[in-house]
Amino acid sequence: MTTTTDSAAFTGAVGSGRTRVEGRDKVTGAARYAGEIPFAELAHGWLVLSTVARGRVRPLEDAAVLAMPGVLAVLHHGNAPRVDTGYVGMLGRPNPVVGLFQHDRVPFVGWPVALVVAETSEQAREAAETLVVRYDQEPHDVAFVAGHPGAYTPRNSTMADAETATGDMEAELRAAAFVVDEEYATPEEHHSSMEPHAATARWDGGRLDIVDSNQGSSWVAAELAQLFSLDPSSVRVRSEHVGGAFGSKGLSPHQVAAVMATTVLHRPVRVVLTRRQMFSLVGFRSPTAQRIRLAADADGRLRAFDHRSQSLTSTVYEFVETSAVLGRVLYDADAHHTLHTLVRLDVPTPTWMRAPGEAPGSFAVESALDELAEKCGVDPIALRARNEPAVGPVSGLPFSSRNVLACFEEGARRFGWADRDPRPGLRREGRWLIGTGTAAATYPSGVGPSTAAVTAEPDGSFTVRINAADIGTGARTAMNLVAADALAVDPDRILVRIGDSDLGPAMIAGGSTGTRSWAWAVKLAAGELRERLALGGGIPPEGITARSNTAEAIGALAKMERHSFGAQFAEAAVDVTTGEVRVRRLLGIYAAGTIVNPLTARSQFIGGMTWGLSMALHEEAIRDRASGGHVGADLAGYHFAAHADVPVIEADWVEDHVPGDPVGIKGIGEIGVVGVAAAIANAVWHATGVRHRELPIRPDRVL
Numbered sequence: 231m232t233t234t235t236d237s238a239a240f241t242g243a244v245g246s247g248r249t250r251v252e253g254r255d256k257v258t259g260a261a262r263y264a265g266e267i268p269f270a271e272l273a274h275g276w277l278v279l280s281t282v283a284r285g286r287v288r289p290l291e292d293a294a295v296l297a298m299p300g301v302l303a304v305l306h307h308g309n310a311p312r313v314d315t316g317y318v319g320m321l322g323r324p325n326p327v328v329g330l331f332q333h334d335r336v337p338f339v340g341w342p343v344a345l346v347v348a349e350t351s352e353q354a355r356e357a358a359e360t361l362v363v364r365y366d367q368e369p370h371d372v373a374f375v376a377g378h379p380g381a382y383t384p385r386n387s388t389m390a391d392a393e394t395a396t397g398d399m400e401a402e403l404r405a406a407a408f409v410v411d412e413e414y415a416t417p418e419e420h421h422s423s424m425e426p427h428a429a430t431a432r433w434d435g436g437r438l439d440i441v442d443s444n445q446g447s448s449w450v451a452a453e454l455a456q457l458f459s460l461d462p463s464s465v466r467v468r469s470e471h472v473g474g475a476f477g478s479k480g481l482s483p484h485q486v487a488a489v490m491a492t493t494v495l496h497r498p499v500r501v502v503l504t505r506r507q508m509f510s511l512v513g514f515r516s517p518t519a520q521r522i523r524l525a526a527d528a529d530g531r532l533r534a535f536d537h538r539s540q541s542l543t544s545t546v547y548e549f550v551e552t553s554a555v556l557g558r559v560l561y562d563a564d565a566h567h568t569l570h571t572l573v574r575l576d577v578p579t580p581t582w583m584r585a586p587g588e589a590p591g592s593f594a595v596e597s598a599l600d601e602l603a604e605k606c607g608v609d610p611i612a613l614r615a616r617n618e619p620a621v622g623p624v625s626g627l628p629f630s631s632r633n634v635l636a637c638f639e640e641g642a643r644r645f646g647w648a649d650r651d652p653r654p655g656l657r658r659e660g661r662w663l664i665g666t667g668t669a670a671a672t673y674p675s676g677v678g679p680s681t682a683a684v685t686a687e688p689d690g691s692f693t694v695r696i697n698a699a700d701i702g703t704g705a706r707t708a709m710n711l712v713a714a715d716a717l718a719v720d721p722d723r724i725l726v727r728i729g730d731s732d733l734g735p736a737m738i739a740g741g742s743t744g745t746r747s748w749a750w751a752v753k754l755a756a757g758e759l760r761e762r763l764a765l766g767g768g769i770p771p772e773g774i775t776a777r778s779n780t781a782e783a784i785g786a787l788a789k790m791e792r793h794s795f796g797a798q799f800a801e802a803a804v805d806v807t808t809g810e811v812r813v814r815r816l817l818g819i820y821a822a823g824t825i826v827n828p829l830t831a832r833s834q835f836i837g838g839m840t841w842g843l844s845m846a847l848h849e850e851a852i853r854d855r856a857s858g859g860h861v862g863a864d865l866a867g868y869h870f871a872a873h874a875d876v877p878v879i880e881a882d883w884v885e886d887h888v889p890g891d892p893v894g895i896k897g898i899g900e901i902g903v904v905g906v907a908a909a910i911a912n913a914v915w916h917a918t919g920v921r922h923r924e925l926p927i928r929p930d931r932v933l
């Protein structure tokens with residue numbers, strides 16, 4: 231049979247709202263997650279974590295536990311296979327927490343000290359909880375305080391420069407008509423994806439086969455290969471369905487533990503993290519202590535912009551929460567300074583969490599802008615318009631496209647901003663004081679090299695192979711739509727295969743880079759396939775396959791400031807008798823390039839905004855200074871927004887054409903959360919006349 235792609239050419243898949251192609255499987259339970267896939271002879275591992283914050287593990291006495299029913303092995307620093315943590319991976323050195331059981335040192339509460347493997351999960355847990363671990367304890371410090379004496383300027387993180395500086399800061403501050411100089415604080419916040427981390431590992435015909443839940447199977451496979459000194463082609467990682475992840479699902483101790491155990495026991499081993507274990511094993515968002523200095527002329531034009539942010543890291547690894555990057559994109563000033571500092575504490579290493587940097591950074595910057603607007607007597611949106619940069623404020627590079635003011639304009643119209651009386655504390659409905667606030671949002675539009683293959687099958691269908699990760703966002707469906715337009719065929723004729731490192735290397739679902747990166751590779755391969763099909767001839771039984779690799783095209787991209795932008799609007803009601811804050815309305819308008827699937831894109835934005843609401847009002851992990859561990863490290867103790875907290879949220883977007891861009895798609899994963907906490911804090915100020923510079927805005931802080 232001859233397949234042509236352009237008889238009755240199909241167009242317009244991108245931009246049409248499509249439900250998830252795997253949606254039915256997910257809601258009927260047919261979609262199986264990493265911890266559910268059956269294996270014959272499966273054994274179960276249960277991690278044992280340290281209960282002290284600093285010290286050494288004494289030699290483990292495991293005889294009693296080994297004699298318990300069903301117990302197959304106890305792995306610990308005295309007997310575990312050796313691994314190599316000296317490599318440099320895609321995102322730099324590995325976090326030492328994945329170097330399981332290699333030594334006796336304990337750098338935080340919740341460090342893995344043993345893995346108990348048994349016939350059943352229950353037996354493994356019972357034995358793990360029976361195992362007595364003794365420590366030689368040392369004094370620890372887990373207290374994150376502003377201006378910590380140990381604070382230092384890190385070497386530049388993989389994400390951003392530690393410091394940028396232009397102009398004469400002190401001179402501009404002196405010459406200004408208005409100065410805002412305030413400190414802002416955000417707490418430690420935690421990942422808790424619906425599906426906790428889970429991996430099953432087995433040796434299969436000389437290959438290591440891992441079923442996992444992650445944000446990038448190519449990435450996890452490459453890291454495991456290096457860690458265990460294996461040829462990359464002998465490691466396969468699959469991750470078909472992922473029940474949520476926003477920075478926490480890379481390489482974690484559970485995959486490494488499963489690989490070690492299957493290597494020792496010669497049978498498949500599954501390791502699933504508990505909700506509590508996630509609090510120390512998969513990373514979290516560092517608390518921040520930020521200082522902002524803004525200096526402006528009488529009309530609100532910025533003379534000085536100074537943003538310093540202190541965050542924490544562990545004693546074993548340097549991770550920077552890059553909160554000060556926001557102003558490098560959003561605001562111009564005659565003198566411009568941004569700085570990150572770090573404090574090393576006896577705590578787990580933080581990691582990326584939805585809009586790493588921008589989420590806490592925007593709380594400080596966008597609150598400070600609102601404070602400046604109040605001082606200058608300029609409308610908050612007009613103030614932002616007045617300080618709109620022509621080029622990157624720090625880089626001097628042109629923007630690929632920048633429609634932040636269009637977002638504010640559309641948002642203001644829909645929200646009814648024009649009718650707003652700027653004076654605080656004036657609107658009251660019974661016990662409730664009412665206010666509105668706004669904030670800008672931005673997040674980088676990054677891209678990473680990916681490979682894809684598109685096959686014309688003899689039956690007239692098409693198969694797309696791209697090792698994308700669908701972390702719940704609808705990535706599989708998005709690739710279906712992109713391929714449909716690129717092939718000019720109906721999306722129903724296309725099968726998209728993702729989540730398998732054997733599909734070839736591709737970018738991770740992280741940093742809002744996935745859709746842009748994968749779509750590029752799919753378009754290239756589909757374009758090539760169309761050319762080959764246009765030559766005519768039949769389709770052989772194995773089909774005709776075209777492959778792509780975007781590395782070269784990405785290398786040829788012009789250097790520019792590439793970002794998504796947005797404007798957040800919030801209406802808050804504050805109960806003057808209880809201090810309760812309720813968000814009544816949220817509106818987010820975004821400029822994020824081509825929106826591939828409006829249905830799932832809207833969900834992404836709303837999900838981000840809900841996260842921002844949760845950050846504004848609820849989320850904080852409390853560390854007990856005496857033990858060094860968390861108080862309430864579970865979903866009862868870690869408070870986050872529930873359905874009843876979330877109002878009807880509106881999210882929409884403006885036209886955002888990126889001239890000359892080969893893909894036209896930007897990222898939308900992170901930007902929904904950016905600025906939301908500031909918009910809510912600004913609304914609380916507008917309601918009450920009181921500024922809240924510390925998150926979350928708890929009732930006891932409001933009263």
Ligand code: MOS
Pocket residue numbers: 445475476477478582583584585586739740741742899900
């Ligand atoms: Mo990221 S914080 O996994 O998009």
